[in-house]
Amino acid sequence: MKHHRPHPARGQSQFDEQALIPQLAMPLSDTVQQNESNLRGILSGASDAVFRTIRANGSHPLLVVYVDGLVDSKQLEEAVLQPCLQDETPRTPGTAENALDHVAGLIAVGDIKRAKTFGHLVHALLNGSAAVIVHGCSEALLANLPGWETRAIEEASSESGIRGPREGFTESLRTNTSMIRRRLRTPLLKMELVTLGRISRTNIVITYVDGVVDRTVLQEAKRRISAMQVDMVLDSHYVEDFIEDVSWSPFPQVLNTERPDVVAASLFEGKVGILVDGSPHTLIVPMTLWSGLQSSEDYYERSVFSSPIRWLRYFLLFVAVTITPTYIALTTFHPEMLPTNLLLNFAAAREPSPVPTAIEALVMDLLFEGLREAGVRLPRNVGPAVSIVGGLVLGQAAVDAGIVSAPVVIVVAASGVASFTIPRYSFSFSFRLLRFPVLLLASVLGLYGITVSFLAILIHQVNLESFGVPYMSPVAPWSPGRWRDVILPSARRSSMVDTAIPDVPSGSTAVHPNERGDHE
Amino acid sequence: MMKRSGGLILAIAAGLCLSGCWDQTELNDRAIVVGSGLDWRDRAPSIIVTEQIVLPQGVSAKSALSQNSIAVSASGTGVLNAMNKIQSYLSRKNFISHRRVFFVGEAMAKHGLLNVLDEMTRNPDVRLRSDAFVVRDATAQDVLRLRSPLEKIPSLGAVRSRHLLGAATGTSFLDFLIAAADETDFATLPVVRVRQEGLILGQREEDILQFIGRAVFSKDLRLIDYLTVNEATYRLWVLGVLKSTTLTVPLPRNSGEMAVDVRRFRSKVMVNWTTGIPNFDIRLMAAGSVIENPTTLDLKKQTIVKKVEQAMGATIARRTWKMIHKVQTRDHADIFQFGHDVLRRYPGRWNTVKKDWPAIFSAANVTVHCDIALLTTGVTGRSPHLNPQQFDQSGW
Numbered sequence: 002m003k004h005h006r007p008h009p010a011r012g013q014s015q016f017d018e019q020a021l022i023p024q025l026a027m028p029l030s031d032t033v034q035q036n037e038s039n040l041r042g043i044l045s046g047a048s049d050a051v052f053r054t055i056r057a058n059g060s061h062p063l064l065v066v067y068v069d070g071l072v073d074s075k076q077l078e079e080a081v082l083q084p085c086l087q088d089e090t091p092r093t094p095g096t097a098e099n100a101l102d103h104v105a106g107l108i109a110v111g112d113i114k115r116a117k118t119f120g121h122l123v124h125a126l127l128n129g130s131a132a133v134i135v136h137g138c139s140e141a142l143l144a145n146l147p148g149w150e151t152r153a154i155e156e157a158s159s160e161s162g163i164r165g166p167r168e169g170f171t172e173s174l175r176t177n178t179s180m181i182r183r184r185l186r187t188p189l190l191k192m193e194l195v196t197l198g199r200i201s202r203t204n205i206v207i208t209y210v211d212g213v214v215d216r217t218v219l220q221e222a223k224r225r226i227s228a229m230q231v232d233m234v235l236d237s238h239y240v241e242d243f244i245e246d247v248s249w250s251p252f253p254q255v256l257n258t259e260r261p262d263v264v265a266a267s268l269f270e271g272k273v274g275i276l277v278d279g280s281p282h283t284l285i286v287p288m289t290l291w292s293g294l295q296s297s298e299d300y301y302e303r304s305v306f307s308s309p310i311r312w313l314r315y316f317l318l319f320v321a322v323t324i325t326p327t328y329i330a331l332t333t334f335h336p337e338m339l340p341t342n343l344l345l346n347f348a349a350a351r352e353p354s355p356v357p358t359a360i361e362a363l364v365m366d367l368l369f370e371g372l373r374e375a376g377v378r379l380p381r382n383v384g385p386a387v388s389i390v391g392g393l394v395l396g397q398a399a400v401d402a403g404i405v406s407a408p409v410v411i412v413v414a415a416s417g418v419a420s421f422t423i424p425r426y427s428f429s430f431s432f433r434l435l436r437f438p439v440l441l442l443a444s445v446l447g448l449y450g451i452t453v454s455f456l457a458i459l460i461h462q463v464n465l466e467s468f469g470v471p472y473m474s475p476v477a478p479w480s481p482g483r484w485r486d487v488i489l490p491s492a493r494r495s496s497m498v499d500t501a502i503p504d505v506p507s508g509s510t511a512v513h514p515n516e517r518g519d520h521e
Numbered sequence: 522m523m524k525r526s527g528g529l530i531l532a533i534a535a536g537l538c539l540s541g542c543w544d545q546t547e548l549n550d551r552a553i554v555v556g557s558g559l560d561w562r563d564r565a566p567s568i569i570v571t572e573q574i575v576l577p578q579g580v581s582a583k584s585a586l587s588q589n590s591i592a593v594s595a596s597g598t599g600v601l602n603a604m605n606k607i608q609s610y611l612s613r614k615n616f617i618s619h620r621r622v623f624f625v626g627e628a629m630a631k632h633g634l635l636n637v638l639d640e641m642t643r644n645p646d647v648r649l650r651s652d653a654f655v656v657r658d659a660t661a662q663d664v665l666r667l668r669s670p671l672e673k674i675p676s677l678g679a680v681r682s683r684h685l686l687g688a689a690t691g692t693s694f695l696d697f698l699i700a701a702a703d704e705t706d707f708a709t710l711p712v713v714r715v716r717q718e719g720l721i722l723g724q725r726e727e728d729i730l731q732f733i734g735r736a737v738f739s740k741d742l743r744l745i746d747y748l749t750v751n752e753a754t755y756r757l758w759v760l761g762v763l764k765s766t767t768l769t770v771p772l773p774r775n776s777g778e779m780a781v782d783v784r785r786f787r788s789k790v791m792v793n794w795t796t797g798i799p800n801f802d803i804r805l806m807a808a809g810s811v812i813e814n815p816t817t818l819d820l821k822k823q824t825i826v827k828k829v830e831q832a833m834g835a836t837i838a839r840r841t842w843k844m845i846h847k848v849q850t851r852d853h854a855d856i857f858q859f860g861h862d863v864l865r866r867y868p869g870r871w872n873t874v875k876k877d878w879p880a881i882f883s884a885a886n887v888t889v890h891c892d893i894a895l896l897t898t899g900v901t902g903r904s905p906h907l908n909p910q911q912f913d914q915s916g917w
Contacts, residue, residue, distance in 0.1 A: 333545035337618030337648065341555065341674065344548075344619060348577035351548040358547060447544065 018199065025120035033064045033136040040066060043123055050126070055085050063104065067131035073148020077131055080109040081144055085133070101138045108133065112145035124202065151176065157259035157281075159426045165301035169259040174204050174278035180261035181208060181276075185268060189213070195226055203234035204278040208268060215271045215287075218468045222273045222286055237277040237284050244275075244286070246466055251431045254467035256288040258425070263297045273468075287470035290462060291487045294318065296424035299490040307490045314422050321419035321432050325362050326443030326451050328412045333358050334447030346408075353403035359444030361405050365413040366436060368395055373417070549577070552613040555590070556622045556676025558661020559600070559637055561629035566596045568629075568637065570603035572615070573665045573676050590675055592665040600640040617644075622652045622676050623694075624661035625710070630736065630744035638742075642698065652680045653694040655736040655744060657714040664713065667730050670720055679713050682732045686750065686766065688757055701742060705860035705878040707852075708738040709756075712747055737852050746852045752844040758805055759841065759857050761788045767812070770833045774917045777816035779829060781895070783809040790859065792866040800886040801859055805841065810897040814904060819912040821902035828916045830893050838891040845887050855882045 019025055024043050029036050037052060044050040049070055055063040063085055067077060084107040105113055114130075116122040122132055122141050129147030154176065157169025170177045178192055189211040197205050207226065209219055225244040234240060241255045242248070258264060259281050264274045267285045275284040285292075294314060299307040332351070336344055354361060372391040379387055396414070399405040416436060423429035435458060442450030465472035475483040558571040571594040593610055597603030608615045623641075625634065641647055656664050669678035683693075693711055700708040712734050718726035735753035737746040748756060757763040763786045771778045787806040792799055811820060811829075818825050848854060860878055864871045874881055903912060 332548050336548065336551065336553075336616065337646070341619045341621060341677075344553065345575055345577060345673065348548045348551075348553060348575070352577045354549065357545075359545075444545070 019120075025118070025123065027119050028117055029119065029122070029134070029139045029141055031137050031139045033062050033134055036134050036141075037064055039119060040122070043119060044126075053082070055082070062136050064134040065131060066126060066134065067146075068126050068129075071127070071129040071149050072131050072146040076110075076146050076148060077144075080146070081131055081133065084108060098138075100135050101140060101142065104133060104135050105142055108142065108144050110144040110146060114143040114145070116141045116143055127202070128204075147175075154180075160259050160263075160297070160424065162296065162298040162301070165298055166260070166262045168261065170261060170276075170281040170283060172279050172281055174206060174276055177261070177276050177281075177283065178206055178208070181264055181268070181274070184261060184265035185210065190268070193223075197226070197229055197231060197240070198234040199232045201233040201235065205234070205240065206274075206276040208264075208274040208276060210268045210271075213269065213271045214273060215470075218271075218287055218470065219273050221468050222275065226275070234277060235279065237275065237280040237282045240275060240277055241284055244284075246468070250461065250465060251434050252290070252462065252465060252472065253293070253427055253431065254286075254288055254465065254472065256285040256292055256425070257282040257427060258285060259283075260297055266297070266300070267292075287467035288472075289467065289470065289474055290472055291476070293425050293428035294423065295490075298424075304490050308488070311490060312488070314424070317419035317422045318432060321416045321423075322436055322439055323451060324416045324419070325366060325409075325412045325436065326439045326454075327448075328408065329359050329362055329440065330443045330447040330451055332408075333444070350406045350408050354406045355404065357444075358406075358409065359440070361409045362413060362440060362444075363437075365395075365405060365409055366416075366440065369413050369417050370433065546614055546616075550613055551616040552611050553577070554615065554617045554620050555674045556624070556665060557617070557620055558624040558626065558656075558665050559629045559634075560626035560660045560662055561632040562596070566598045566602070568599060568603055569594055569596045569660075569662070570600055570607065571662045571665050572604070572607055572617075574611075575674060588668075589673060590668075592662065594662055600637050601644075604640075616646075618646050618648055620648060620651060622654065622680050624654050624656050624664045624676070624679075624713070626656050626660035626662070627658060627744070628660065630655045630710075630738075632743070634738070634742040638698070638701075641694070649695060650692065651694050652683070652692075653697060653710050654679055655710045655712045657712050657733060657736075657747065659715045663715050664730060667715065667728055669730065679711075679730050679732060682730075683711055686732060686754070689762060689764065697738075700856075701738070703860075704875055705855055705882075706858060707740065707854035707856045708742060709748075709856050710736050710738070711753070712736045737848065737854050737856055739854065745854065746848075748844065748848075751840070752847075755837070755841040755844050756856065758786050758807075759788055759790070759803060759845070761786070768809075768833075768837070769813075770836050772816065772818075772829065772832050772917070776818065776913070776917060779811060779816065779818075779833070780813035781809040781833065781893070782812045783807045783893070790857075790862045792859075792862045794863065794867055794870070798884050798886060799859075799863060799881065800888070801862070803841070803845075803887065803889045805837065805889065805891040807892075808894045808896050811895060811899050814899070817904075817907060817911055817913045818916060819903055819914055820898040822914065825914075825916050826895055826898065830895050832917075834891040834893050837893065838889040841891070842887060842889040845889070849883045849885070849887070853879045853883045855879065859885070 022043055024039055027039065030039075033054070037054075041052065047068070049068050051065075051067055051069050053065040055065065065077075065081060065085070085104065088107055101115075114125065116125060116132070117140055122143070125143040125145075126132055128145075129149065130143040130145045133142040133144065135142070151173040152171050154168045154171055156167045160169070161167075168180065170180065181192075182190065187210070191207075191209055191211050193207045195205045195207060197203050205226065207219075207223060222244065226240065229240070229243045231239060231243070237257060241253075241257065245254045247254065256267070258267075261283075264283050264285060268274055273286050275286070277284075295311070296314075299311055302310075331339055332344075332347055339347070351358070356364075368391075372387065372395070375387050375391075376384060396410050400407045400410055420429050420433055420436075423432065435454075439451060439454040442454045444450070446453065463471070463473050463477050471478055474480060476487060552574045554572045555575050556573040558569075558573075560569040560571065561567055562569060571592050573590050573592050575590045576588070593607050595603045595606035595610065597606055604615065604617075629637075642649065654664075664679075665676060667675060669675040672678045672681065688711070697708045697710055700706040711732065713730050714733050716729050716731040719729035719731065720727040732750065733747075734750045735748040735756065736744050737748065739745045754763065754766050754768075765782070765784050767780060767782050769778050769780045785806075785808040789804040789806075791802040791804070793802065794800065814820060818829065820826060820829075845857065848856060855878060859882060860875065863874070903909075
C-alpha cells in the first residue's frame with residue numbers, strides 16, 4: 002500500500018469509490034427486495050453487515066440493515082427492532098410517505114435521518130447508523146446508533162502532570178468534543194464538522210470560541226483543511242502535515258495535545274482546535290515557540306513555584322542543545338577558557354580515549370537516541386532490560402574500558418535529561434534533532450560554530466510563521482503586555498480575567514486578539 | 522529554495538572538509554603547562570626556561586603526593602627560543618594558556634627582567650592574570666621540582682599560601698607590570714624560598730616551598746632588596762589591599778605577646794608639603810579579635826582591652842614606620858605609591874618634582890598612626906586555666 006498520505010501537490014490518488022461501485026449514485030427503489038439486492042451487491046464480502054427482514058402483521062416487510070459492531074446492539078434491539086416487531090397497527094395501504102412516517106414514529110432514536118441514494122445510505126451505515134427500509138418507500142430511515150467499542154478515558158500518557166485535570170482525549174471524536182464542551186459551557190464554542198479522506202471518511206471537528214478566535218487564523222485553517230485531498234486520515238498528524246506552513250522546518254508549527262484542558266485554554270486564547278476522529282491528539286493553531294515550552298501545570302500550580310520551574314525549563318532547553326557542543330568546543334578549541342582544575346580533570350578523563358572528542362560525543366548521542374527509541378517501542382516488561390544494558394553497559398563499561406571518556410557520558414546524559422524537560426514530547430524532537438548540526442559545527446569551528454548555528458536557528462525561528470502568527474511572538478515581534486506570560490505564568494491568569502467574552506452570540510462581536518491583548 | 526539551501530549546505534560542508542581549516546587539538550594532545558620558571562646563568566645561552574607540565578593521569582590519582590607533574594628545562598638566548606627547544610623535547614603541543622604562575626630565580630632577578638618580560642605579555646596564549654614569584658637563594662628550577670603536599674598542581678601551592686597570608690592572588694604579575702610602567706612606582710614581586718626538609722613524610726623529609734615576603738626591584742627591573750613577610754604585610758596595609766592577617770604583637774614591659782586576627786583594614790595617606798620636604802601622615806585602621814592571650818591580663822576588663830589596643834597600635838605603627846624607613850634609606854624605591862598621593866594633592870607641583878622623586882621620597886618625613894579596635898576577645902574572657910588571683914588587673 003503506497004498511498005499513505007499522498008500530498009496534494011503530487012496529484013490525485015487513483016481511488017474513486019463512485020467509479021468502482023456505480024450503484025452508489027443510484028436512488029433507492031420502492032421495493033424492499035430490489036433495495037436489498039442492491040445493498041447486498043454494494044456490501045458484498047462484508048461479513049459484518051447484517052440484513053434483517055421484519056414481517057409484522059403480515060404487512061409489507063421492513064428491512065433493517067446495520068454493520069455489526071458499529072451500532073449499539075442493545076439499543077438497536079430496544080429502540081428499533083422491538084417496536085417494529087410489536088407493531089400491532091395494520092398497515093393500511095396508504096401513501097409511501099405515510100408508511101415511512103409511521104415507521105419513523107415507532108423508532109425510539111433521537112437522531113433519525115432519511116437517505117435517498119445508496120451512497121448516502123451506505124456511508125451512514127459505515128458511520129454507525131442502522132437503516133430501516135420500508136416497502137413501498139424510495140427513502141430509507143437512518144437511525145444513528147453508534148455503539149462501537151472505545152477506549153475508556155485515561156490519563157494523558159504523553160502529558161501527565163501532578164496537579165490539574167488528568168483526563169486525556171480518547172480515539173472517539175464525540176467523547177473528545179464533549180470533554181471540551183464540559184470546560185467551555187457557552188454557545189460561543191463552535192464545533193464545525195468536516196469529513197476528510199476519500200476512503201477513511203474521517204470526521205474532523207474545527208473548534209473555536211466565536212468572538213475570541215482570530216478570524217484570519219480561523220479562515221486560513223478552514224481554507225487549508227478544505228483544500229486537503231487525501232484518501233486516508235488515520236491520525237491528526239495527517240492533517241498537520243497538510244496545514245503546516247513550512248514542512249522542512251525542525252520546529253512544529255502546529256501544537257498537538259492530549260489534554261482537553263489545554264485545548265480549552267488555547268481556544269480561550271483565540272486559537273483554533275482541530276479534532277480528528279480516531280486520534281487522541283488534538284491540533285491547535287497557531288503555535289508559537291513559547292506555547293511549546295509551556296506545561297499546563299504551570300497554570301495549575303502557584304506561580305511562585307511554577308515561574309522558576311518555567312525559567313528552569315528555558316535554561317534546560319538551552320542546555321539540551323548546547324552542553325555537548327560547548328564541551329567539545331571548550332576542550333578541543335578553547336581550553337584556555339576553562340578553570341585550570343576543571344581542565345585538568347577533563348584532561349585526566351580524556352587521557353585514555355582513542356577517538357576524537359567530537360566522534361565520542363556523536364556516537365554517545367546517537368546511542369542515547371537509540372536507547373530512547375528502543376524504550377519507546379519496547380513492551381513494558383522488557384523496558385528495564387534496556388535501561389540496564391544502556392545505563393550500565395554503554396555508560397559505565399565504556400568509560401571503564403577507556404573507550405569513551407566520562408565527561409562525554411556526563412554531558413550527553415545531561416543534554417538528554419534536559420531535553421526530557423520539554424513538556425511537549427513532539428516539540429522535544431526539534432531540539433533533539435538540532436543537537437546534531439550544532440554538535441558538528443562546534444566540532445569543526447568551536448565556539449564560533451555554536452554561535453553560527455544559533456544565529457541560523459534564530460534567523461529561522463523569527464522567519465517562521467504559524468498561520469500568519471510569527472513563531473517567536475510575543476517576544477519577536479515584541480508585543481508589550483503579552484510577553485509577560487512567556488516569563489510568568491501568572492500573567493496569563495490576570496489577562497484571562499480581563500478578557501471578557503460576550504454572553505449572547507451575535508455576529509459582530511469578533512475581537513481581534515491584537516486589540517484584545519493590549520489593554521492590560 | 523530547498524535546492525539552493527541544499528547546495529549551500531553542501532558547499533559549506535565541502536569547504537570545512539577540504540580546506541583543512543581544522544583548529545582543534547584534543548586535550549590528550551596538549552602538554553598543559555601550569556607553571557614555568559626563568560633562570561639566568563653566566564655562560565651563553567644564558568636564559569633557562571623551565572616548564573612544569575601536569576600529568577593528567579597523575580591528577581586523577583587520589584593523593585596529591587603522587588607524581589603528577591614533570592618539569593622540563595631548556596636554555597636559550599631568549600624566552601621563546603628556549604620554549605621552542607622545550608617543545609622539541611615534548612611529544613605534545615606545549616600549551617601555556619593555563620600557566621598561572623611563574624618563578625624567577627634569584628640570579629635572573631638580579632640580572633634584570635627587562636629582556637624577558639615581552640613574551641609574557643605579547644604572546645596571545647599567555648594568561649595575563651597570573652602570579653609571579655622571585656625565588657630567594659635558589660633557582661626557579663629548584664622550585665618547579667618540588668611537590669606540593671596538598672595541591673594537585675604543585676606550582677599553585679605558592680599562590681594559595683600567599684592568598685592565605687592576606688594578599689589578592691592572580692594579579693601580582695599584572696601589578697608588577699603596572700608599577701614597572703609607572704613613572705615613579707617601583708615594581709615588587711612576592712618571594713618564595715625552598716625550605717630544606719620542611720615536609721615530613723613518615724620517616725622521610727622533603728623540601729617544601731615557603732612564602733617569605735616581597736622583593737623590591739629597581740626601575741630597570743633588577744632585584745635590589747627583600748622585605749620580610751611581616752614587612753610585606755604592613756606594606757599591603759599601607760597600600761590598602763590587605764584582606765586578612767594574623768599579627769602577633771609584643772606588649773610593653775615584657776608582659777608577653779598577644780595574637781590578633783585582624784580584618785577590615787583601612788589606610789589613609791595624607792600628604793603635607795609646605796616645607797622643603799613632603800610629610801606623609803599614614804593612618805592605619807583595622808578591627809581584630811584576640812585569638813591567643815598567653816599573658817595574665819584580664820581581658821574581661823575594658824580598661825585592659827583599651828590599653829592593649831593602644832599598645833598594639835603603637836607597636837604596629839612603629840614597625841610600619843621602620844619598614845618604610847628601611848625602604849627609604851636602603852632602596853630609595855617608592856613601593857607605596859606615595860608619588861600618586863602627591864600627584865593627587867599637589868598636581869601642579871608634580872611635574873617639576875617627579876624627576877627627582879626617588880631622592881625626595883627618600884628624604885620625606887613619614888609618620889604612622891595605627892588604630893586597632895579589638896571587637897572580641899575570643900570565646901573566653903579570662904583564660905580559664907588561671908585562678909582569679911593570678912590575673913593582672915591593671916596592666917602596665
